[in-house]
Amino acid sequence: MDLRKKQNEDVNVIKRRSPLQKHLRRYWQLYAMMILPIIYFIVFKYLPMFGNVLAFRRYRPGMGPFGTEWVGFKYFKMFLKDPAFWRAFRNTLTISLMNLIINFPIPIIFAILLNEVRRLRFKKLVQTVSYMPRFISTVVVIAILGELLSPSTGLLNIFLQNVFGMEPIYFMNEPEYFRWLYVLTDTWQFTGWTAIIYLAAITGINSDLFEAAQIDGANRFQQIINVTIPSILPTIMVMLILNVGHMLSLGFEKVLLMYTPSNSQVSDIIDTLVYRTGLANQNYSYATAIGLFSGIIGVILVTSSNSLSKKLTGDGIY
Amino acid sequence: MKRYRTKGNLIFDGIVYLIMILVLLTCLVPFIYMFALSLSDPKAIVNNQVSLFPVGFNFEAYKQIFTYPNFFKAYGNTIFYTIVGTIISLAMTTLFAYPLSKGFLKGHKFVMKLVVFSMFFSGGLIPNYLMISNLHLTGTRWAMLLPFAINQFNLIILINFFKSLPVEIEEAAFIDGLSYFGVLTKIVVPLSKAALATVGLYTAVFFWNDWFNGLIYLDTSQFPVMLFLRNIVNGTTMVGDAAGSADKATIGISIKSAVIITSTLPIIILYPFLQKYFVKGLTVGSVKG
Numbered sequence: 001m002d003l004r005k006k007q008n009e010d011v012n013v014i015k016r017r018s019p020l021q022k023h024l025r026r027y028w029q030l031y032a033m034m035i036l037p038i039i040y041f042i043v044f045k046y047l048p049m050f051g052n053v054l055a056f057r058r059y060r061p062g063m064g065p066f067g068t069e070w071v072g073f074k075y076f077k078m079f080l081k082d083p084a085f086w087r088a089f090r091n092t093l094t095i096s097l098m099n100l101i102i103n104f105p106i107p108i109i110f111a112i113l114l115n116e117v118r119r120l121r122f123k124k125l126v127q128t129v130s131y132m133p134r135f136i137s138t139v140v141v142i143a144i145l146g147e148l149l150s151p152s153t154g155l156l157n158i159f160l161q162n163v164f165g166m167e168p169i170y171f172m173n174e175p176e177y178f179r180w181l182y183v184l185t186d187t188w189q190f191t192g193w194t195a196i197i198y199l200a201a202i203t204g205i206n207s208d209l210f211e212a213a214q215i216d217g218a219n220r221f222q223q224i225i226n227v228t229i230p231s232i233l234p235t236i237m238v239m240l241i242l243n244v245g246h247m248l249s250l251g252f253e254k255v256l257l258m259y260t261p262s263n264s265q266v267s268d269i270i271d272t273l274v275y276r277t278g279l280a281n282q283n284y285s286y287a288t289a290i291g292l293f294s295g296i297i298g299v300i301l302v303t304s305s306n307s308l309s310k311k312l313t314g315d316g317i318y
Numbered sequence: 319m320k321r322y323r324t325k326g327n328l329i330f331d332g333i334v335y336l337i338m339i340l341v342l343l344t345c346l347v348p349f350i351y352m353f354a355l356s357l358s359d360p361k362a363i364v365n366n367q368v369s370l371f372p373v374g375f376n377f378e379a380y381k382q383i384f385t386y387p388n389f390f391k392a393y394g395n396t397i398f399y400t401i402v403g404t405i406i407s408l409a410m411t412t413l414f415a416y417p418l419s420k421g422f423l424k425g426h427k428f429v430m431k432l433v434v435f436s437m438f439f440s441g442g443l444i445p446n447y448l449m450i451s452n453l454h455l456t457g458t459r460w461a462m463l464l465p466f467a468i469n470q471f472n473l474i475i476l477i478n479f480f481k482s483l484p485v486e487i488e489e490a491a492f493i494d495g496l497s498y499f500g501v502l503t504k505i506v507v508p509l510s511k512a513a514l515a516t517v518g519l520y521t522a523v524f525f526w527n528d529w530f531n532g533l534i535y536l537d538t539s540q541f542p543v544m545l546f547l548r549n550i551v552n553g554t555t556m557v558g559d560a561a562g563s564a565d566k567a568t569i570g571i572s573i574k575s576a577v578i579i580t581s582t583l584p585i586i587i588l589y590p591f592l593q594k595y596f597v598k599g600l601t602v603g604s605v606k607g
Contacts, residue, residue, distance in 0.1 A: 040410060048440070050445075130342075288444045
């Protein structure tokens with residue numbers, strides 16, 4: 001507030017300058033700080049965003065990233081007739097839905113159960129270890145997965161062979177396992193991290209509620225059902241809505257790492273299709289059109305789910 | 319608490335602890351298995367004798383990978399990208415976050431809107447790629463660094479943190495004759511060490527783990543270690559043939575595991591000491607704007 005007062009005093013001292021000049025004179029350094037970052041945002045965020053016009057223009061090598069002449073919706077009509085696009089679209093939806101159904105509730109359950117651990121050091125240990133995988137590179141995750149599931153030497157196949165006498169299974173190659181592997185590696189990597197948000201919500205619950213429940217004779221399980229879950233329901237709702245909003249943004253790098261020609265039937269998602277048609281086959285305009293299409297669906301999903309979350313709970317992320 | 323030691327609650331406790339131990343094991347076993355493979359005799363691996371403990375304990379695989387010039391080069395590259403990328407990113411993000419934490423600047427709202435919008439909608443793979451190759455960054459190390467100078471989530475974490483700093487300290491500094499640049503470097507940055515550490519860690523982990531940008535923008539000699547690993551895994555780069563052995567594939571497994579361990583080790587080792595900073599971003603900077 002003192003700043004304002006000083007500003008007013010200055011008004012009395014230098015009367016001839018316009019308010020804008022005085023503002024700039026006082027704060028020019030703050031504006032100067034922003035110059036580089038703003039140039040960065042223009043060059044690396046906004047110019048590529050406008051680069052999406054390439055979806056409506058023909059690309060000629062060496063003639064700039066924005067294409068040479070307008071072709072209208074040609075590329076959109078093309079991909080809408082392309083079975084490969086629809087396959088990728090279906091795969092994206094299927095994996096996203098599976099991911100949501102499985103990986104949305106698991107962190108909630110984990111957080112609730114972790115909160116029931118009374119030994120604080122053990123609780124801290126489990127929590128710390130559980131979110132470590134979040135910081136491991138996807139390359140490493142998939143490399144470890146490959147070793148664990150290797151048909152000849154992998155731990156899982158040895159186990160299945162020794163205990164159930166099963167033949168080795170080529171988990172990484174056979175299409176029927178792909179989705180499960182995608183979803184379960186996500187479970188492994190992100191359960192602990194996502195649970196932090198729910199744990200914070202649980203910590204915020206008024207302890208009087210638990211005491212009252214105990215006096216009423218509720219056992220631990222009943223306390224979870226009647227106190228914990230209702231108390232964190234707003235958080236769960238916000239997270240659900242946001243998860244739906246981000247549903248289509250699958251881990252492109254992970255899919256790309258797990259992609260093999262033999263599982264392509266189920267593993268080709270929109271992002272990998274864009275990658276292959278764009279960067280591998282250099283159909284830049286066509287790939288941009290597909291990317292733009294899914295990008296726009298993504299924006300619509302995120303913004304509508306966010307405003308829905310704000311309307312329902314008065315809380316959104318942005 | 320005593321009277322809650324009923325039979326039902328004890329069973330409940332038992333189940334909870336059992337699940338937690340399973341969670342612990344699930345998180346740790348993959349790494350233990352990798353350690354075991356990397357330290358085992360290749361013959362024991364093919365004979366399926368190795369599970370969680372090394373069989374025929376030896377450091378052969380590690381000795382091997384340290385003779386690969388490409389591995390050293392890639393490891394060095396990753397260290398370079400991580401250090402330089404994090405420094406650039408911290409500088410740029412701080413330079414942007416500090417003015418944006420001052421609501422009275424003209425155009426402040428508009429700039430914030432543009433920042434948030436760029437979180438929802440981006441150029442996408444192809445336009446980004448064409449922009450970077452048009453700037454002639456392809457095939458240079460800058461392609462790994464410059465495009466990722468500012469992450470919007472980290473920016474918002476810092477903005478929120480700067481907003482929470484008491485204004486009085488800054489005002490005192492102005493009376494002492496400091497300019498805004500002086501206040502930023504001498505007052506605000508030292509006060510924000512915790513927040514900067516959190517953002518810096520996220521950034522460092524991002525650069526350490528990045529491989530895809532290396533794949534599309536860089537030449538082989540500039541590859542980061544994660545891309546080197548990926549190429550070993552999918553067979554683009556052959557390993558295990560250095561010894562001229564007949565069974566390349568089996569030596570390959572322990573070498574692959576050794577590469578996995580060495581390329582993840584910095585994170586695994588630093589993690590227990592730094593984990594409090596890792597979590598801070600989620601709680602301090604609860605993203606709101």
